[in-house]
Amino acid sequence: MTRTSIARRGPNRRSILKGATAFGGAALVLPMGSRMGRAQPSRGGILRTGTAHGSTTDSLDPGTWENDFMIQLAHMRNNFLTEIAADGSLVPEIAESWEASDDASEWTFAIRAGVPYHSGRTVTAEDVVASLNHHRGEDSTSAAAPILADITDIRADGMNVIVTLASGNADFPFILSDYHLAILPATDGAIDPRTTDGCGPYVLDELELGVSASLTRFDGYWKPDAAWFDGIELISIIDPAARQNALISGEVDYIDQVDLNTVNLLRRSPGIEVLSVAGTQHYGLPMDTRAAPFSDNNIRLALKYAIDRQQMVDTILNGYGAIGNDHPIGSGQRFFNTELEQKTFDPDRARFHLKEAGLDSLDVDIHLADAAFAGALDAGVLFSETAGRAGINLNVVREPNDGYWSNVWMQKPFVGTYWGGRPTEDQMFTTAYATGAPWNESYWSNERFDELLVAARSELDEDLRREMYFELQELVSDQGGTIIPMFASYVGAHTDRLQHGEDVATNWANDGHRMCERWWFS
Amino acid sequence: MPHVLRMIAQRLALGLVTLFVVSIIIFLGTELLPGDFAQQMLGQAATPETVAALRERLGLNDPMLVRYVDWLTDILRGDFGVSLANGQPVADLIGRRLVNTLSLALYAAAISVPLSLALGILAALFRNTLFDRFVNASALTSISFPEFFVAYILIFLFAGAGGMFPSMASLRGDPGLGEYLHRAFLPALTLTLVTTAYMMRMTRAAIINLLASPYIEMARLKGISPMRIILRHALPNALAPIINVIALNLAYLITGVVVVEVVFVYPGLGQLIVDSVTARDMPVVQGVALLFAGAYVLLNLTADVLATLSNPRLMHRR
Numbered sequence: 001m002t003r004t005s006i007a008r009r010g011p012n013r014r015s016i017l018k019g020a021t022a023f024g025g026a027a028l029v030l031p032m033g034s035r036m037g038r039a040q041p042s043r044g045g046i047l048r049t050g051t052a053h054g055s056t057t058d059s060l061d062p063g064t065w066e067n068d069f070m071i072q073l074a075h076m077r078n079n080f081l082t083e084i085a086a087d088g089s090l091v092p093e094i095a096e097s098w099e100a101s102d103d104a105s106e107w108t109f110a111i112r113a114g115v116p117y118h119s120g121r122t123v124t125a126e127d128v129v130a131s132l133n134h135h136r137g138e139d140s141t142s143a144a145a146p147i148l149a150d151i152t153d154i155r156a157d158g159m160n161v162i163v164t165l166a167s168g169n170a171d172f173p174f175i176l177s178d179y180h181l182a183i184l185p186a187t188d189g190a191i192d193p194r195t196t197d198g199c200g201p202y203v204l205d206e207l208e209l210g211v212s213a214s215l216t217r218f219d220g221y222w223k224p225d226a227a228w229f230d231g232i233e234l235i236s237i238i239d240p241a242a243r244q245n246a247l248i249s250g251e252v253d254y255i256d257q258v259d260l261n262t263v264n265l266l267r268r269s270p271g272i273e274v275l276s277v278a279g280t281q282h283y284g285l286p287m288d289t290r291a292a293p294f295s296d297n298n299i300r301l302a303l304k305y306a307i308d309r310q311q312m313v314d315t316i317l318n319g320y321g322a323i324g325n326d327h328p329i330g331s332g333q334r335f336f337n338t339e340l341e342q343k344t345f346d347p348d349r350a351r352f353h354l355k356e357a358g359l360d361s362l363d364v365d366i367h368l369a370d371a372a373f374a375g376a377l378d379a380g381v382l383f384s385e386t387a388g389r390a391g392i393n394l395n396v397v398r399e400p401n402d403g404y405w406s407n408v409w410m411q412k413p414f415v416g417t418y419w420g421g422r423p424t425e426d427q428m429f430t431t432a433y434a435t436g437a438p439w440n441e442s443y444w445s446n447e448r449f450d451e452l453l454v455a456a457r458s459e460l461d462e463d464l465r466r467e468m469y470f471e472l473q474e475l476v477s478d479q480g481g482t483i484i485p486m487f488a489s490y491v492g493a494h495t496d497r498l499q500h501g502e503d504v505a506t507n508w509a510n511d512g513h514r515m516c517e518r519w520w521f522s
Numbered sequence: 523m524p525h526v527l528r529m530i531a532q533r534l535a536l537g538l539v540t541l542f543v544v545s546i547i548i549f550l551g552t553e554l555l556p557g558d559f560a561q562q563m564l565g566q567a568a569t570p571e572t573v574a575a576l577r578e579r580l581g582l583n584d585p586m587l588v589r590y591v592d593w594l595t596d597i598l599r600g601d602f603g604v605s606l607a608n609g610q611p612v613a614d615l616i617g618r619r620l621v622n623t624l625s626l627a628l629y630a631a632a633i634s635v636p637l638s639l640a641l642g643i644l645a646a647l648f649r650n651t652l653f654d655r656f657v658n659a660s661a662l663t664s665i666s667f668p669e670f671f672v673a674y675i676l677i678f679l680f681a682g683a684g685g686m687f688p689s690m691a692s693l694r695g696d697p698g699l700g701e702y703l704h705r706a707f708l709p710a711l712t713l714t715l716v717t718t719a720y721m722m723r724m725t726r727a728a729i730i731n732l733l734a735s736p737y738i739e740m741a742r743l744k745g746i747s748p749m750r751i752i753l754r755h756a757l758p759n760a761l762a763p764i765i766n767v768i769a770l771n772l773a774y775l776i777t778g779v780v781v782v783e784v785v786f787v788y789p790g791l792g793q794l795i796v797d798s799v800t801a802r803d804m805p806v807v808q809g810v811a812l813l814f815a816g817a818y819v820l821l822n823l824t825a826d827v828l829a830t831l832s833n834p835r836l837m838h839r840r
Contacts, residue, residue, distance in 0.1 A: 057801035238784060239787070242690065251688055402556075407557060
């Protein structure tokens with residue numbers, strides 16, 4: 001019955017206040033009942049969780065993990081070097097501590113001693129080296145290869161692992177929390193990508209890819225105050241209605257990706273709590289800035305002022321989200337620019353920018369499919385309605401979901417996209433906005449941006465860094481090639497027996513995928 | 523009898539040719555789909571380097587013909603290969619799902635075949651009465667709704683909070699027979715509702731068609747009861763078309779129930795082939811497609827053999 005909304009309480013007080021207004025002021029108001037009802041965690045029970053993902057073509061190889069079934073399973077079975085805590089801070093996991101050289105280009109990680117694998121061995125520095133190396137090198141097929149591309153050398157030294165980077169990166173430990181970088185046992189300097197072993201909180205008993213996995217608690221797990229369930233059943237339920245049915249009829253305790261069209265009906269079911277978490281997930285409409293007419297920034301600005309962001313949040317997200325300002329940094333993040341003017345629907349201003357570009361009206365195609373994000377086609381139609389009032393004829397071209405990411409995205413000049421959580425500002429900008437980055441989907445190139453991005457990465461002075469990231473966000477917002485109209489909350493639902501801490505992580509869905517070790521049954 | 527055996531042999535040989543042609547069509551069809559396995563697998567995360575490395579490792583750079591011939595020679599040796607996606611043997615992947623799919627098909631058929639035969643015969647017997655109209659109307663109604671809609675209605679009626687049957691037929695653990703019949707009841711009922719109309723209508727039509735024949739009139743004049751006329755005199759001659767439509771429906775139950783699988787979270791072959799086509803996982807797609815084609819070939823053959831056996835004129839043809 002209750003709806004819990006959670007926004008991250010970051011280290012920056014101003015961002016909290018700003019964040020609160022962005023979510024209509026409701027974000028920080030937790031229902032009193034659920035706050036008082038929170039008891040101490042207790043052990044026991046089998047968590048049955050239904051997830052929208054999972055395919056028979058999934059694989060145990062960490063380099064291929066890409067959907068929430070495998071990613072959740074990874075957090076049940078494995079540990080990582082670092083962990084993003086529920087409050088958004090970075091905390092040690094397999095790496096007990098770390099320190100950087102002055103220019104942040106050499107990092108030394110002290111590996112925690114005596115952490116056992118399910119098979120009985122203990123984690124060694126060599127395992128860590130091999131686990132990271134699995135994603136590196138020329139013949140790597142790992143999806144995580146680009147985020148580790150900056151590493152020039154990794155070596156073990158006793159229980160230390162020393163990583164050398166091509167250039168300084170003050171946020172490097174954040175990257176090591178990435179879900180691909182699970183720590184696995186190594187033999188002869190290489191991990192076995194098909195192993196079911198791990199050093200995480202639960203032991204994998206049975207796995208049928210695309211169907212379900214069952215796990216039992218690992219008695220030797222090293223964290224004393226974590227992993228409260230006796231076991232977990234992870235079930236792939238792809239159909240949104242089937243997922244909701246399973247929760248309502250009590251066949252599962254938790255579901256992710258609640259269908260936003262029917263979320264209000266679900267909220268009326270007794271004993272069900274809907275959990276909405278405002279995070280870094282955002283939906284965007286990238287334009288190819290190399291191609292006419294998008295090569296002219298006036299055209300890009302005209303389109304940015306021709307979209308009604310609030311209407312998008314209200315209709316496409318059914319209110320479960322926040323408006324975006326054409327840059328990818330969420331309002332809960334450390335260096336969110338609180339001083340940047342929010343772009344709104346302004347047909348006159350759009351016409352002004354059209355005129356600046358020497359045009360009275362504009363005809364453009366946008367290529368969309370719901371593979372880009374749920375509701376992308378509807379968003380396109382809404383956009384073309386509002387754009388029409390600014391003299392822009394936006395034609396929505398419906399593309400097939402199948403093959404969208406290889407044939408439409410980054411191939412056609414104006415498309416749709418989504419981005420999940422990236423823990424740091426640097427990682428998000430480097431991945432999708434730096435000149436020549438493989439996922440720079442708008443093919444945007446800005447000299448000032450590139451310079452500043454590299455400088456901010458190795459800057460250790462927090463205030464200077466903040467100033468730099470503020471300017472980076474402004475550059476992307478005013479000159480970048482991607483319209484980012486909305487940030488979509490992660491919306492899950494659970495029975496009221498299932499309890500979670502006051503903080504719920506915002507970096508990914510399912511409490512940063514750490515639900516398995518942070519939540520418990522009352 | 524030798525005639526029948528010869529027919530079976532001929533049809534099996536033709537069936538092999540059909541399978542061969544199907545495998546070529548499926549292979550070409552999957553090739554024509556935009557994007558290859560490496561791109562699909564890496565999806566939004568693909569970079570040119572990782573795609574190239576993955577293609578190299580899986581041998582996707584070989585010419586199309588080479589890959590097809592490689593696959594075919596393996597098949598002829600009885601090796602279905604391994605999934606490109608996770609290295610599991612295709613035979614294992616299919617085997618588990620095949621058992622599930624066949625169980626559900628059998629379960630649904632065990633309800634729908636007797637039900638539709640009985641309803642068809644009764645409708646023929648009481649043709650043009652209120653009963654006939656009611657049976658026809660309800661069968662046509664249930665077949666006119668899309669499967670997922672029928673499924674949701676059943677879930678609404680029979681599952682939900684405190685319901686009699688689970689809304690998820692998930693087969694985790696190893697359910698015993700009783701437990702299985704309970705868990706899989708709603709999907710089986712959905713399939714029953716969407717297949718009964720064909721078989722019922724065909725039974726009714728075939729029997730009514732015969733009722734106008736002179737020999738039935740003769741039987742009637744002898745004073746035999748209408749029920750006996752239909753069961754003893756009309757039904758044996760109406761078997762051929764009924765068997766055919768039953769065979770086609772059985773084939774459908776094996777190959778075409780992906781929507782029902784998704785709604786009831788039932789791990790069958792349908793979801794397997796959808797996942798594999800989406801990922802362009804060629805060996806699995808080929809394996810499942812061969813199996814589906816094989817099911818059609820065998821069921822059609824069975825239908826023809828039974829139709830021949832049921833008809834003395836065909837049995838003793840010169």
